[in-house]
Structures are given as C-alpha cells and as structure tokens.
Amino acid sequence: MTLLDLWLSRSIPMCLLLQSLVLMALCFPSASMCPKGCICQRDPHLHGFNVTCSQSRLKEIPPSLPVDTVLLRLDHNQIGGVPDLAFHGLRLLRELNLSYNAVETLGEGAFSGIEATLQVLDLSHNRITSVHKDAFARLKARIIVDDNPWHCDCALQQAIGGMAHNHEAAARVLCRSSELHDQEGQPFLAVDTDLCNLAKRTTDYAMLVTMFGWFAMVISYVVYYVRQNQEDARRHLEYLKSLPSKPKKADETDDISTVV
Secondary structure, X not given: OOHHHHHHHHHHHHHHHHHHHHXXXXXXXXXXXXXXXXXEEEEOOOXXXXXXXXXXXXXXXXXXXXXXXXXXXXXXXXXXXXXOOOOOOOOOOXXXXXXXXXXXXXXXXXXXXXXXXXXXXXXXXXXXXXXXXXXXXOOOOEXXXXXXXXXXXXXXXXXXXXXXXHHHHHXXXXXXXXXXXXXXXXXXXXXXXXXXXHHHHHHHHHHHHHHHHHHHHHXXXXXXXXXXXXXXXXXXXXXXXXXXXXXOOHHHHHHHHHHO
C-alpha cells in the first residue's frame, strides 16, 4: 500500500464525519443554540422547538433562544424584568409562560415582534405593579395576569382599555393600591372613575396651589417692602425734626435793632 492509499484510507472516514457534523448543524441549527439550563425539543406538529427553562434560577431572559421557538417556558425563575425587544426575532412563538417570577413592570416594547403569532401569555404570580399604557396594545393573545400587586392608575386603565378582547384577564386584575383609596382591594373593572382625568385634576389643583403660594409670597414681600419704606421715611422725618434750628445771621440782627 502506497502512502497515498494510506492517506486516503484515513481521510475518507474523517471527511464523512465532517460531512455528518455539517449536515446536523444545517438540519438542527436551533439545537446548538439552546440556552444553558434549558431543554429544547423539536415539535413535529408545529415545526419548531419547545424550549423549557422552568426552575433554572434564571434572573433574566436568555439572550440566545432558538429563532424557531414555538413554546417558551420561563416559569418559576427569578426574572426581574422584560426588556424591550426581549423576544424580537421569535417569529413562530405561540405560547410564552413567565409565571412565578419577579417581574415588576412592563415597558412599551416588552412583547414587540411577537404580536402576530403569540396566542397565550402567562404573567401570573409576579410582582407587576405597573405597565406602559401600550404594553398589550397590539397583542391578540390570551393574557393571564392573576396574582400581581397592581397599582391602579391612568396607565393601567389605558392598558386594560386596549385589551377589549381580553375581558377575562381584565376582570382578574385586583387593585393592591390605587389613586382612589376606596378602590384598594377591589377588582379594577369596578373602578368607574376616569383615573386619567383624576390625575389631570390633581395636577391642576397642585399647580393652582403652587401659583397661589407664589402669589401670596409676592404680596407679602410687597407689603413688607412698603411698610419698611414707610418706617424708614418716618425715622428720617423724626431725625430731621431733631436737628437744631439754624442761628440768625448778624446782619439780620442789626437791621432789627435799627428799626427798633
């Protein structure tokens, strides 16, 4: 056997191995991108991946999720927030489970990029107190928001108003705190007051009080200034009165004597 034959006999298996690896990478591109601590399984019916990251002690959304993820479970972690565009690029995502985390607020672009495909969004059992007024505006998904310490204000009222198709979710929002103290502990839909106008009226009242305070301050200063000037004028007059009279000149005295 020549050296060439020996080299070819060893190279062919290596080439076959490399070809197999390349084919696997091309056929399963997302599997190689499965985040640490998660399990990625292909769903043959939905033509994408079910990504399960439950109970993985995550503190943030994994940055390298498979682009063809159809179901994403991030429940029972320690995720404290959802950045804008966090799921942008997941063009097939249908179900997103963020329940049992530590999310406190949601921005306008938290779910940007998945509005068209998302069918279920679970945000229950978090620490959400407030959301941007447009956080849910373009979502058509069923939204689950149970057991969050909601602060019922104008922004939440606007956000709920954009969830007309999610009446069930809106009905489950309870006010842990509210702009109206008598609404605390009550269902949000029981609030029949326009909280946005309430906030505007409160702002107008605060501005009015502030303006009145400044006006009173100016008036007080003017009164003080006038009185101070009057006091200075009185003292000056008393000083002038206290001055001795001027003595008469000698010529005037001689003229008086001559006349006499």
